[in-house]
Amino acid sequence: MEEVEVVVAHSRRVTLRVGDVFLKVDVDPAHADVEVRAMALAPIPTPAVLWREPPALAIAAVPGKALGVLGAPSTASPAAWAAAGAAIRKLHDAPLPPWPGPVLEDLAAELDRECAWLLANGVLPAEVVRRNREIAEAALRPWEPAFIHGDLQITHVFVDGDEVTGVIDWSEAAPGDALFDLATLTLGHEERLDDLLVGYGDAVDRDVIRGWWSLRGLTASRWLIEHGFDPDAPGCEFDVLRARMGEP
Structure with missing residues (x-):
């Protein structure tokens, strides 16, 4: 009998792994709808959908290992990071998915709310x-929509050696800002941005990527705290925010 591994668990979603099968249970079936549709459209390696019976979705594990984890240095090679960049560029150049994406005005309003909450509760100086x-502010500007993953955390990109073998967790995929994906993948691993851009292409605005690092850290913190995660763990969101203090 295989052991059951709890990958993620909070009040909105649970992901379990049994052998080579991931079972995702989500209270909002729209998340699974987007995930299945996005994986079918994405021109890069994604997990196979085994079956779906709402609110559960079963997908196959992808080979290889994650590019890294938040809070620890990535041991993946520069070539693996470049391969990830090339895969993300291929995704961003693909036709847009046929559903709406993030709205700039909503993001700005969310940033204001979350900053007010952080200050009112003394969570950060x-x-x-x-x-x-x-x-x-650098991230809050109009963008040309691209097909983005929308939650491209470092643990969601799998590699085997220097090859990308799969990208997982597509429930936030939508038309959006390409630089948001690049910032999400390098959050807490800023030193690997150059390696990523070898494969992606370096004609990007790094100030916007830095803006997304700050915006994501500010807006994610309350959710993480309220769902049992620790944004103040070494190398995580609070450290990313503190690191910006030493920059011009």
Whole structure:
């Protein structure tokens, strides 16, 4: 009998692994709808869908291992990061998925709300919130929509050697800002951005990527805290926000 591994568990979603099968249970069936449709459209390796019986979705594991984890240095080679960049570029150049994506005005309003909450609750020093709010402004500009993954955390990209073998967890996929994906993947691993851009192409605005690092850290913190995660763990969101304090 295979052991059951709890991959993620909170009040909205549970992901279990049994052998080579992942079972995802989500209270919102729209998430699975997007995930299945996005994986069918994405021109890069994705997991196979085994079956779906709402609210459960079963998908096959992908070979290889994650590019890294938040809070620890990535041991993947520069070539593996470049391969990830090339795969993301292929995704971003693909036709847009036929459903709406993030709205700039909504993101700006969310940033204001979350900064106010951080300050009101004394979660971070006011100067850290203020400085990162200032840096985040660079991301709040109109963008040319691309097919984005939408939650491209480092644990969602799998490699075997220097080859991308699969990208998982597509429930946030939508038309959106390509640089948001690049920022999400390199959050807490800023030193690997150059390696990523070898494969992606370096004609990107790094100030916007820095803006997304700050914006994601500010807006994700309350959700993480309320769902039992620790954004103050070494190398995680709070460290990313603090690191911006030493930048011009």
